[in-house]
Amino acid sequence: MSSTARLDKRASASPTPATREHRTNRKQGFADRTAGYVFLLPWLAGIAIFTIGPLVYSLYLSFTNYDLLQSPKWVGFANYHQMFTADPRFMHSVRVTLIYVVVVTPVKLALALGVAMLLNRKRRGIGVYRSLFYLPSLLGTSVAVALVWRSLFSQGGAVSDGLASLGLPKTDFINDPSWALPAIILLACWQFGAPMVIFLAGLKQIPSELYDAVDVDGANKWERFRHITLPMLSPVIFFNVLLETINSFQAFTPAFVISGGTGGPADSTLFYTLYLYQKGFTDFQFGYASAMAWVLLAAVAVLTALMFRVSRVWVFYGDGGNR
Amino acid sequence: MSSRTAAALPGPPAAARRNAGRRPGRTVLWHVGVVVIVLVVIYPVIWMLGTSFKPATEIVTSNRPWPLHWTLQNFPDGWHANPGVTFGRFFLNSLFISVLAVVGTLLSCSFAAYAFSRLEFRGRSVLFAGMVVTILLPYHVLIVPQYAIFKQFGWINTDLPIVAPKFLATEAFFIFLMVQFMRGIPREIDEAARIDGCGPYRTFLYILLPLTRPALITSAIFSFIWTWNDFFTQLVYLNDTDRFTVPIGLSLFVDQTGATSYGPMMAMSILALLPVFLFFLAFQRLLVDGATSSGLKG
Numbered sequence: 001m002s003s004t005a006r007l008d009k010r011a012s013a014s015p016t017p018a019t020r021e022h023r024t025n026r027k028q029g030f031a032d033r034t035a036g037y038v039f040l041l042p043w044l045a046g047i048a049i050f051t052i053g054p055l056v057y058s059l060y061l062s063f064t065n066y067d068l069l070q071s072p073k074w075v076g077f078a079n080y081h082q083m084f085t086a087d088p089r090f091m092h093s094v095r096v097t098l099i100y101v102v103v104v105t106p107v108k109l110a111l112a113l114g115v116a117m118l119l120n121r122k123r124r125g126i127g128v129y130r131s132l133f134y135l136p137s138l139l140g141t142s143v144a145v146a147l148v149w150r151s152l153f154s155q156g157g158a159v160s161d162g163l164a165s166l167g168l169p170k171t172d173f174i175n176d177p178s179w180a181l182p183a184i185i186l187l188a189c190w191q192f193g194a195p196m197v198i199f200l201a202g203l204k205q206i207p208s209e210l211y212d213a214v215d216v217d218g219a220n221k222w223e224r225f226r227h228i229t230l231p232m233l234s235p236v237i238f239f240n241v242l243l244e245t246i247n248s249f250q251a252f253t254p255a256f257v258i259s260g261g262t263g264g265p266a267d268s269t270l271f272y273t274l275y276l277y278q279k280g281f282t283d284f285q286f287g288y289a290s291a292m293a294w295v296l297l298a299a300v301a302v303l304t305a306l307m308f309r310v311s312r313v314w315v316f317y318g319d320g321g322n323r
Numbered sequence: 324m325s326s327r328t329a330a331a332l333p334g335p336p337a338a339a340r341r342n343a344g345r346r347p348g349r350t351v352l353w354h355v356g357v358v359v360i361v362l363v364v365i366y367p368v369i370w371m372l373g374t375s376f377k378p379a380t381e382i383v384t385s386n387r388p389w390p391l392h393w394t395l396q397n398f399p400d401g402w403h404a405n406p407g408v409t410f411g412r413f414f415l416n417s418l419f420i421s422v423l424a425v426v427g428t429l430l431s432c433s434f435a436a437y438a439f440s441r442l443e444f445r446g447r448s449v450l451f452a453g454m455v456v457t458i459l460l461p462y463h464v465l466i467v468p469q470y471a472i473f474k475q476f477g478w479i480n481t482d483l484p485i486v487a488p489k490f491l492a493t494e495a496f497f498i499f500l501m502v503q504f505m506r507g508i509p510r511e512i513d514e515a516a517r518i519d520g521c522g523p524y525r526t527f528l529y530i531l532l533p534l535t536r537p538a539l540i541t542s543a544i545f546s547f548i549w550t551w552n553d554f555f556t557q558l559v560y561l562n563d564t565d566r567f568t569v570p571i572g573l574s575l576f577v578d579q580t581g582a583t584s585y586g587p588m589m590a591m592s593i594l595a596l597l598p599v600f601l602f603f604l605a606f607q608r609l610l611v612d613g614a615t616s617s618g619l620k621g
Contacts, residue, residue, distance in 0.1 A: 057468040144570075
């Protein structure tokens with residue numbers, strides 16, 4: 001993945017002790033080298049047992065039928081074949097997840113950037129506001145907040161009644177197939193605080209001389225935003241887009257709690273992860289669930305690579321732009 | 324910085340332009356605008372708090388966020404909502420898992436971060452890249468095979484599948500956060516320790532670890548909150564009611580439909596989020612800065 005190459009370059013860019021080791025004796029260098037592996041041992045064991053091992057195992061399982069009771073039975077590509085040709089719920093879960101990702105990522109980031117720009121000035125109370133906006137990101141993935149959402153948006157809930165008092169029709173959002181997903185999307189957008197604090201820090205690093213320069217040219221607010229803020233902020237925007245997209249693919253708790261684990265009403269909140277959970281831990285089709293996991297992994301990997309490729313066109317790594 | 328004095332002072336044109344945004348009228352308007360947005364954003368939390376103190380009848384009839392008649396009844400009702408087991412058990416279970424997760428994460432991730440940021444060894448940059456990739460790896464990809472493996476171990480329906488991985492630095496995000504922090508510590512400090520005869524182990528224990536304290540605290544709090552709030556893993560691995568944690572206990576409320584159960588449900592939700600609120604109040608600066616820097620430097 002090209003992401004790794006980039007981060008990797010920055011990692012080794014820091015002065016390595018290799019040059020300095022000439023000054024110290026050789027024994028110390030050896031101690032360093034073994035110490036490196038000693039300190040890394042827990043992580044190495046962890047990645048072997050809990051990441052690489054399971055990844056390889058699930059690749060194998062994805063070509064089998066496995067119910068945990070009998071040993072896995074090899075079926076070749078049957079699981080993958082069934083997924084794309086004979087499982088409408090699978091295709092539906094893909095659609096639900098894509099809609100969610102495609103809506104949540106831009107809306108949440110637009111909110112985050114908008115509020116960050118509003119907060120990017122020297123005023124009293126900025127710290128408090130910043131923290132309060134960040135709070136939902138800290139709470140958002142909890143079951144408690146999902147329950148709040150379920151209550152707020154169901155029949156007789158505050159949102160429904162509030163809209164009714166404005167003369168709009170009463171809607172039971174949670175049990176209406178066309179409104180349940182939007183309610184969950186809103187819950188995700190509500191957590192715009194995390195990307196917002198990152199935007200805010202990025203905005204603070206844009207040198208004010210740049211704005212002074214375009215002010216001399218008589219630039220208006222939009223031109224300032226378009227020609228200074230956006231390009232200077234593009235590495236941070238890219239980082240946030242990448243992170244939010246990958247996170248959105250993994251949304252689970254809100255859909256599970258709000259739909260009571262079913263993905264309903266009428267499968268309208270059947271997220272990919274929720275369907276994977278149902279296949280694995282309700283139907284005990286571990287082979288099929290593994291195949292789904294690998295499709296998800298492939299999709300996320302391809303998408304990440306694609307985003308890095310496209311980023312070369314629009315992300316501006318100027319002086320101090322990515323510090 | 325006081326906005327009023329800044330605006331009152333007659334200044335040169337350049338200063339006047341800068342002060343344009345600081346006229347009292349605009350400042351007040353800005354504050355009003357921001358407070359309105361804050362209220363909209365915080366409304367669900369206010370509603371949750373208000374509902375937890377409302378009597379059942381009032382929840383159905385009124386949508387005022389704050390109760391007319393305050394009651395504490397929702398708390399014992401919620402506490403005993405499940406027959407045979409109280410929320411006290413769930414809280415103890417959650418606390419046990421979360422504290423162990425913090426200990427495991429701090430130990431294993433600080434080891435790995437020290438190796439990545441300070442020690443020289445073959446394959447370091449490749450391993451570092453691999454570590455960063457695992458941050459982006461969706462957890463749901465691993466859950467099925469992990470479950471099958473843990474079943475072989477006989478770990479299902481115990482805390483081990485949740486806690487043991489933390490002791491082997493599976494939360495790579497925290498390694499990354501600590502590496503970023505350790506790189507900011509001047510190398511001259513451990514060079515000096517080395518000249519004084521400290522090997523890599525003592526340098527870590529006596530020099531680098533104490534200096535990394537802010538990053539360790541941030542990691543500890545995030546690790547606690549994430550484990551405390553985590554639902555998916557606990558849902559998958561814990562089956563017996565007396566092993567249930569707070570998130571699973573809360574999810575049981577979903578079966579009880581109707582607005583009458585909102586009170587107890589919200590009372591328990593408030594209690595469930597109480598540790599998060601407390602950490603937030605005590606360490607908001609550290610948390611927000613931690614979320615910022617680990618993101619930005621990525």
